[in-house]
Amino acid sequence: MNLDLFDFTAASSAVEPIGRRSVILRGLALPDAPQLMQALAMLESEAPFRHMATPGGRTMSVALTNCGEWGWVSDSRGYRYTRLDPMTDRPWPAMPAIFASLAERAAQAAGFPGFRPDACLVNRYLPGSRMALHQDRNERDFSAPIVSVSLGIPAVFLFGGHSRTDRPGRHPLFHGDVVVWGGEDRLRYHGILPLREAHHPALGAKRINFTLRKAS
Ligand code: MD3
Ligand code: FE
Numbered sequence: 001m002n003l004d005l006f007d008f009t010a011a012s013s014a015v016e017p018i019g020r021r022s023v024i025l026r027g028l029a030l031p032d033a034p035q036l037m038q039a040l041a042m043l044e045s046e047a048p049f050r051h052m053a054t055p056g057g058r059t060m061s062v063a064l065t066n067c068g069e070w071g072w073v074s075d076s077r078g079y080r081y082t083r084l085d086p087m088t089d090r091p092w093p094a095m096p097a098i099f100a101s102l103a104e105r106a107a108q109a110a111g112f113p114g115f116r117p118d119a120c121l122v123n124r125y126l127p128g129s130r131m132a133l134h135q136d137r138n139e140r141d142f143s144a145p146i147v148s149v150s151l152g153i154p155a156v157f158l159f160g161g162h163s164r165t166d167r168p169g170r171h172p173l174f175h176g177d178v179v180v181w182g183g184e185d186r187l188r189y190h191g192i193l194p195l196r197e198a199h200h201p202a203l204g205a206k207r208i209n210f211t212l213r214k215a216s
Contacts, residue, residue, distance in 0.1 A: 119212070125206070157173050
């Protein structure tokens with residue numbers, strides 16, 4: 001797939017379907033980026049990024065934190081959502097209003113009205129960080145969509161099928177892009193290729209992705 005300047009300018013809109021119920025909303029978060037980054041800084045001071053262990057005993061190359069009523073955690077016992085941050089034993093920081101409103105707006109634009117996330121997983125990538133192909137299935141209700149917001153240096157999103165061995169498509173994600181997945185696409189395998197060395201004027205050599213979810 002080739003995303004040069006021509007493709008951007010020739011596109012009839014900034015809405016790029018990547019599945020029957022999935023779309024990339026190019027640059028939707030750009031106007032909110034300064035406020036989103038300010039909220040992220042607050043969040044990070046209350047619940048720092050940390051590298052979690054996988055149930056298989058490895059350490060994730062992506063560092064993560066959470067906000068909202070529920071936070072996603074991984075350890076030797078498995079993956080799950082918790083109300084308390086295991087690092088501080090305190091509730092996860094509240095979800096910033098700007099996260100929830102952006103998520104609802106994006107979901108609405110993608111055909112999922114009334115989305116009210118109760119969990120937000122924040123991933124921090126540095127050059128070399130990656131996320132192996134996986135499904136997101138720790139949420140109770142797969143009828144709710146997932147909304148993701150990308151900030152900082154670019155990444156290549158891998159979007160597979162319902163079987164791990166289905167060959168994934170590749171979609172570059174840039175600062176300010178928002179993606180919504182739902183319906184029949186909600187359980188498709190997905191991942192992120194190892195990030196290439198790059199610099200973003202506002203974030204440096206870093207990518208932040210946060211995903212808004214309905215966990216419960
Ligand atoms: C596609 N994060 O946190 S975007 C994750 O960029 C995760 O950090 C990646 O995969 C990232 O679980 C990819 C988020 C995403 C989340 C859920 C999905 C993509 C999805 C569910 C179904 C299909
Ligand atoms: Fe995922």
